[in-house]
Amino acid sequence: MNVRTAEFVSPKHPDKICDQIADSILDAYLKKDEYSRTAIEVMGGHNLIVILGEVKSTKDVKEIPIRKIIESIVGNNFNINIHLEEQSPEISRGVDIGGAGDQGIMVGYACNETKNHMPLEYELARDLCRRIYEKYPYDGKTQVTLEGNRVLKVVASFQNVKTAELKDLVKSIIKSEEYIINPGGDWKIGGFEADSGLTGRKLVVDSYGPGVLVGGGSFSGKDATKVDRSGAYMARKIAVDYLKKYKAQEVLVKLAYAIGQEEPLMKSVIIDGQEEEIKGYDLRPNGIIKLLDLRKPIYAQTSQWGHFGNGFKWDC
Numbered sequence: 001m002n003v004r005t006a007e008f009v010s011p012k013h014p015d016k017i018c019d020q021i022a023d024s025i026l027d028a029y030l031k032k033d034e035y036s037r038t039a040i041e042v043m044g045g046h047n048l049i050v051i052l053g054e055v056k057s058t059k060d061v062k063e064i065p066i067r068k069i070i071e072s073i074v075g076n077n078f079n080i081n082i083h084l085e086e087q088s089p090e091i092s093r094g095v096d097i098g099g100a101g102d103q104g105i106m107v108g109y110a111c112n113e114t115k116n117h118m119p120l121e122y123e124l125a126r127d128l129c130r131r132i133y134e135k136y137p138y139d140g141k142t143q144v145t146l147e148g149n150r151v152l153k154v155v156a157s158f159q160n161v162k163t164a165e166l167k168d169l170v171k172s173i174i175k176s177e178e179y180i181i182n183p184g185g186d187w188k189i190g191g192f193e194a195d196s197g198l199t200g201r202k203l204v205v206d207s208y209g210p211g212v213l214v215g216g217g218s219f220s221g222k223d224a225t226k227v228d229r230s231g232a233y234m235a236r237k238i239a240v241d242y243l244k245k246y247k248a249q250e251v252l253v254k255l256a257y258a259i260g261q262e263e264p265l266m267k268s269v270i271i272d273g274q275e276e277e278i279k280g281y282d283l284r285p286n287g288i289i290k291l292l293d294l295r296k297p298i299y300a301q302t303s304q305w306g307h308f309g310n311g312f313k314w315d316c
Contacts, residue, residue: 029223047077
């Protein structure tokens with residue numbers, strides 16, 4: 001029995017709010033200095049937002065409109081604590097010579113189940129969440145369970161919408177044997193008012209869903225010298241390329257890096273169960289950055305609806 005489940009969350013979920021703030025700050029730095037390096041963490045909730053991390057840039061933090069960024073995303077009813085320090089020179093020295101900004105393992109995936117090469121259960125959960133959000137732009141979650149390609153169960157829980165209305169909308173979007181709608185009852189308190197959030201806590205939602213392993217490093221708030229992000233994007237690019245080249249069912253790519261070193265320690269691709277070494281790609285951090293044009297302020301848009309399968313350069 002092939003039963004698979006995936007979930008998705010709306011941009012007003014507390015964790016995704018934090019991701020958006022972190023990536024919007026990154027974009028603001030890149031607009032002023034495309035070589036900015038950032039490792040920004042955001043925690044928020046209950047009238048408090050904390051911005052914490054390390055930055056290396058020609059621009060001082062005072063030149064970055066952090067409070068305006070936060071206000072544009074969640075309003076101005078928050079105490080804001082900003083604590084951004086200079087990147088450690090011991091980390092910086094390895095990046096200065098073209099090495100990876102950290103050690104880590106990155107995973108890329110592509111399959112032929114959907115037009116955008118994403119797992120079907122993930123894509124159904126994301127599409128449902130996105131379409132509900134278009135009508136009810138609030139905090140919310142969706143979840144889809146499949147057996148094969150048959151939809152067994154659909155869960156949707158959204159703020160500021162009555163259960164009956166939400167159920168009618170969900171039924172018009174996706175056919176399922178069972179619908180579980182607002183299982184905790186109608187709710188009006190959401191986002192930072194209801195719960196706290198943290199950057200990187202929705203890594204599986206950001207990636208491919210629970211059916212595909214993750215490397216472990218989160219994306220948001222990190223510039224492209226951090227291979228947690230750029231390596232994962234490159235792994236997706238390679239997976240899509242191999243899927244098309246071999247007309248495969250699914251492709252899994254695995255990369256691994258050591259801090260300060262240019263070349264990956266591991267570079268393998270598994271094509272329909274057969275493992276091969278990846279060839280023909282510049283997998284050095286600067287090579288990835290150049291190929292995928294990762295010094296541009298493109299990151300806020302990645303933080304809302306997932307980092308893969310949305311037509312980004314690494315999806316093509």
